[in-house]
Amino acid sequence: MRGYLVVELLSDACFSMPAAFDTAVDTDVVLDHFGLPMISGKTLRGLLHDTLLSLPDEWDQNADGMALFGKERDHSTAGILRIGDALLDSGVRQWARWAHRRKNPAPVKRAYLRDAFLTRRKVTAIDRQSDAPKSETLRVMRVVPKGLTLRAPITVAGTLTESQIRLLDLLTGCTRHAGLARNRGLGHVRLSVMWDEMSDAEVAQPMPHSAMNSREFIFLALVVHLTAPCLISGDDADPNSRSSRPFITGAALRGAVASAIEHTNANRGLMQDLIVSGDIRFLNAYPAVDGLRALPTPITWRRYKDPRWNDADREADGHDAVLMLAGMDDPDEGTRQLQPMDHHFFASISGRQRPAAAQMRQTIHQQRNRARGASVKGETNIFAYEALEEGQSFIGALAAPADRPDLVSSLQTLLSQPLWLGRSGRASYGGAPIFKIGAPGEAEPGTNHKRIQTGDFFAVRLTSDAILRDAVTGQHDPWSLRAAIEKRFGERAIVTQVFIRSTVCTGYHRLWRSSLPAVRAAAAGSVVLMEACENLSTWDLSTLTANPIGERVADGYGCFTVASDSLNGLSIERSRAEISETGAPSEPESEAMLDAQRRLSDKRLRVFLAYEAIQTAANARGLQGSSVIQRVRGPLRAPATWRRTYADWTSGPAEHQLKPMAREGLMSISMEIRFLHHGKLYRERLRLWDVLRRAVDTEWTPTYEFDEAERQACQITSDNVSKQIWTEARAALAPYYLDVLFRSLARRAQSEGEK
Template structure:
């Protein structure tokens, strides 16, 4: 069997929610990649309903139904290179020391080949799974890849009243309105996908031309497209190749001799039926591989995980049955019983394994043996290490806009992690009470409070990470196309607060707190005095922690005031 891979790049120009099976029915959690079914559906939509246009039935059959065109999952790009699911055989040592400035990875599938038994192959150290879902293997050094995922909270409410409502019914009033959240892939990210074309070289070239010419230049993926989501992805095509990857780490010899080891790496989930019963049974994946290679291999061991795969048929408007599958990243290690030519291994990659292959499932790579222990680059780990190695934070006297510490407090003395944890918890507990009390006091003296719907919108932004939340809030309170509309800003200007021995508007108050300055928060909440009263290690160590958490404190302080104003509104309704 011959085939060609036609790669493409999808650039998200808007947030995208690509949901998987399960989760809260009132909310939506996105997958970290774009499934191939989204691209297959986009092409089917561009072709139109074949029942209304008989001239396109043959074309629709060739591109959508024949199985000769398979749309691969789109995984995030790393410096222009398509990443891969992290192998299920990878583990990292808990609290392990790094070598050459990068964390250590242990490949259990390769380590077992060097051990006398499975028990001996498992390291004695405590291990953990990698924290990233994808890895870039095509670069000079393996590197973990993560996608940027945002979260937005929404409130179902009456548009006129700006709050939840009740509906009359024969059995009594029914309350309507709920709080729900949307988790989405942030705009601006790039994902690398591909189209597998099966057939002779001439047939593959003809199919590639049809796909490129008929595929829409802009693709909408996921749900809630009328609510500002949908991805609005721009598609760009690259030159076709004979394999899913041409990187050196995946190179194969001309022939695998007898009694040699190789691995099958699943680059997408695999849905397999038991050949005897017809039931879905992902544990039979190894048998499908052996059948493809005419029984010339024996399974030695595997490191795998399981997943549940569902879907939705938009033509029928029905959900597809949820079935168990072998998860992407699973690794199966085989031993040959007879020589296997390289072309037979490539035929296995093109033919795939299992069902629903046109939607991107059942994809695999045949790989030689890899090193059982190696270093890997991790941007998140590097950032944390840089913070840890940066030394103590600058004192307020060294930073502009902050109040100098009291002379008698002394430097922050080193302490054990247990004492630091106790001190942090004491401070957080006292801060929660202090912030709530001060917010209630300010809200009680407020005049011309904004509507509850506007306060809820402002609080939605604060659900992001602290620095990002403050950046979004600054955008909303500023000027430009992404700022709040004039009526909303007028509400914030009309609201009068009494603080710092003078009156100020809520808009001015928000502008000052969004800068997250320690001196401003100290005047509002008395942070220096709090550090003097509540500390275990030293007052200096308590103040140092408060300074490091200044962005989080600013978000908590703003959110507490908005919540208190909303509570006053509800009490007066």
């Protein structure tokens, strides 16, 4: 089951993070990589769980509560409910993505997007005896303004019972406050659940059995689309942090399927057929590039060591370094240095190599004390996760026996149910990715075998780590790669050179419930250069690479491919993902996006209009005293009537006009001021009396030198909408501009009078 947890903010709220982004505030809110507010799924799950624990004793909900959230402090019994991060609606995120990646005008700064959706609030502690603010207690915190609605994806392993659905509705209805400063009027929320039944897997029909019996294995591409951040942890030395691998390992996919078999109470024979027997091999899922599977970069590829180029440029790589490492002539005769490639993955598209990279996400979490319900000072409660960002697609593969189509059908059924990948499933990581199984093929996805003639040189590349043992000592040895490849090719080809990079492989044995020992292995991208002793057809190459080498092959280890075109040079082109998006979304702006544009325009205009007013006051002449200037500030405190008051003072009835002495004082002050009248820009030296007379006109608005440039810098909506909102905000800030101008003039007059 899938659905959404809808969070409506009925008041300002602060869902804090352990550290603030800058020194301007003391408490900051959690933001996504665009700078938009979000609520961690871990926070939402904790809120519902706290509501469950606070129910009266007569509500006997222990069984359903443990089914939803799991047994406390028992990691062997995970709950069936998973809640992802609550984000703004897709329309807002599309406009934010466009503003962040657009090319012309320049992309919007992340801080601008943050200011568009957040406001600030100042709080202080009150002395109970004197009812006055305590000293040194003023704090500034960022808050999410009321009126926004966020949606968090919900996935359930299996189907909820009627009692569990009623319990979940009860918990969402009873949860009324969230975040910090709930006793100060913040965090009033309304939660609701919306269920959306949908198919989680799109699976192509398997190849007929008659077409599969010609090979021992068939390969089916497995597309994994992440709907939540995913943490595929590697070897982390820090116990309080985890850094995800830049791809999804086959072991993680295999473990997710095994977990699904346990939680759905499926036929216990499936565990033997799909997991224990090893008949199904789960290959690593690497980043997708235009619908194709990228592969690890061979360690023999090099780029010129030139700071003007990077490995995404077409001119960066002209030749495969295998030519040089194999003892052949260096085309540049050693005049230019080479260095390894920066990208970890490349996909071959029409003879060109396109780089690929996984987007990462860093999040700081704070552990709380279970007894107090909050963090305790002095305890180690801060830990950081670097996970794969949601919204990405990865392509792996399933290798299944050609004579067992029933296994593919069983796997298809399991993938149609919500699965969880990686670690920290309770903390909203790895929630229910969408799987799509492609049509069967003869070779590992991402490979392209070509016929090899006798005497041709070709490269054997590892597409995953290979755990190998020395045939004599029996110890794990990465350099046994040469012997394994020689044994596989036999007399068909001979090894000329080997290029190996070693790595450490770990794992977790689900049946034993224990960690596997760390062993040395040949890393993905290692290359074995060979010379063909006979003709090798594409059929021969597919047969040779169908079975992996080494150990733990069911987890995707030991896969390799054959490449013959790389010895003739490389052609690198830029990835489309690295090219900025220029087209604005076709979907119109929502009311939340319009409010954000108004909020951002107001904030930026206040900064620049205040600067313009201060500069104008600094260049004023004829200052005599501050009393008359302070008097003209009074009407600005009434936004609805200040223009009418100024009109009475300057051109109204005689009994309402300013006295001659006050008028002469205002006429003695002159300044060079910049303003708009009927949309036309003016820059004139005016007397302060004339400024009051012109301000009465509703078509008079203040402006500054870089008005249009700043409007484009903070544009997060379409051009026409942005211009309209900017014009309205500038007109509305006319009293603010005048107040800053008059205040600056009064301070300067007072300062000069004291001198």
